[in-house]
Amino acid sequence: MTGGMYLEKRYAVVGNPIAQSRSPEIHLAFAAQFGDVIEYTKHLVTLDGFGAHAQAFAAAGGCGLNVTVPFKTHAFKFVDECDDAAAAAGSVNTILFQPDGGSRGCNTDGVGLLNDIKYRHGVDLTGASVLLLGAGGAAAGVVLPLLNSGVAQLMIANRSKDKALALVAKFETIFAQKGVLSALGLDEIPSKADVIINATSFSLTGGSVPLKPSVVQGAFCYDMSYGKSAEFCRWASANAAKYSVDGLGMLVEQAAEAYWLWHAKRPNTEAVMTQLKRLMAAPEHG
Ligand code: NDP
Numbered sequence: 702m703t704g705g706m707y708l709e710k711r712y713a714v715v716g717n718p719i720a721q722s723r724s725p726e727i728h729l730a731f732a733a734q735f736g737d738v739i740e741y742t743k744h745l746v747t748l749d750g751f752g753a754h755a756q757a758f759a760a761a762g763g764c765g766l767n768v769t770v771p772f773k774t775h776a777f778k779f780v781d782e783c784d785d786a787a788a789a790a791g792s793v794n795t796i797l798f799q800p801d802g803g804s805r806g807c808n809t810d811g812v813g814l815l816n817d818i819k820y821r822h823g824v825d826l827t828g829a830s831v832l833l834l835g836a837g838g839a840a841a842g843v844v845l846p847l848l849n850s851g852v853a854q855l856m857i858a859n860r861s862k863d864k865a866l867a868l869v870a871k872f873e874t875i876f877a878q879k880g881v882l883s884a885l886g887l888d889e890i891p892s893k894a895d896v897i898i899n900a901t902s903f904s905l906t907g908g909s910v911p912l913k914p915s916v917v918q919g920a921f922c923y924d925m926s927y928g929k930s931a932e933f934c935r936w937a938s939a940n941a942a943k944y945s946v947d948g949l950g951m952l953v954e955q956a957a958e959a960y961w962l963w964h965a966k967r968p969n970t971e972a973v974m975t976q977l978k979r980l981m982a983a984p985e986h987g
């Protein structure tokens with residue numbers, strides 16, 4: 702059977718762990734909007750098994766993969782070519798397997814975050830001072846889109862400051878404007894910022910909010926975590942943030958961008974947000 706028989710049909714999300722992923726529900730809901738018939742499954746992959754799994758999926762006719770923790774860097778190394786966002790971040794969350802056998806890697810996290818902040822929450826980042834907490838894969842994916850959205854300051858604060866320094870060094874070579882980017886340790890965080898984005902996984906690793914409560918007062922706070930894990934969102938809200946949201950919108954928007962890359966169709970994300978919130982509010986889900 703040739704791979705071509707399955708073209709435009711089989712998709713999956715790959716991660717470890719993967720049980721918590723909502724990507725299948727989201728992509729199947731998008732597909733239903735257009736009457737597209739697709740298969741979208743979750744794949745748990747061993748920590749050293751990403752490349753072999755992706756190769757086997759493509760060989761069996763798979764058309765595209767979404768990639769989540771901890772494989773985004775593995776995916777970047779795996780693909781034959783990638784878009785500018787993925788190249789800048791060194792991280793791929795969407796792979797397109799092409800009919801000629803090649804693979805293209807993209808990173809839709811940045812577009813997802815920016816679309817959610819700007820269009821769903823109506824926040825204009827022009828001239829804003831932004832504090833980005835974390836320097837892992839998710840943070841790396843959003844640095845360039847944040848810089849390109851006209852922020853006055855982008856401070857990257859991380860538990861291990863060397864990782865924040867490395868991110869800043871990398872993006873300073875591609876972003877011409879000087880004095881916008883800075884790297885901080887968690888003990889160097891300023892007393893105020895207009896926008897605070899949590900891109901750490903402290904709520905998954907059993908840590909606590911790496912900030913003093915006074916920093917979030919009056920700020921727009923965005924937690925990339927969502928659902929039960931959105932501890933920063935709830936904490937910021939309890940500590941007088943101006944506005945505090947979780948990362949469900951980013952999740953749906955990055956998926957919509959992946960859908961666009963795979964199918965050249967723009968789904969209605971608002972309808973899927975509503976469906977997803979209802980699903981997550983059900984007692985058996987989180
Ligand atoms: P990584 O493992 O690549 O990075 C984790 C980051 O969190 C590092 O900066 C790490 O710091 C920091 N960290 C972990 N534990 C603590 C702690 N106890 N205190 C302070 N800092 C801590 O993960 P990702 O970047 O891929 O993901 C980060 C979060 O973003 C996850 O919760 C993920 O679910 C979420 N996410 C949401 C998306 C969405 O669409 N809504 C998309 C992508 C990610 P250090 O370097 O010092 O270890």
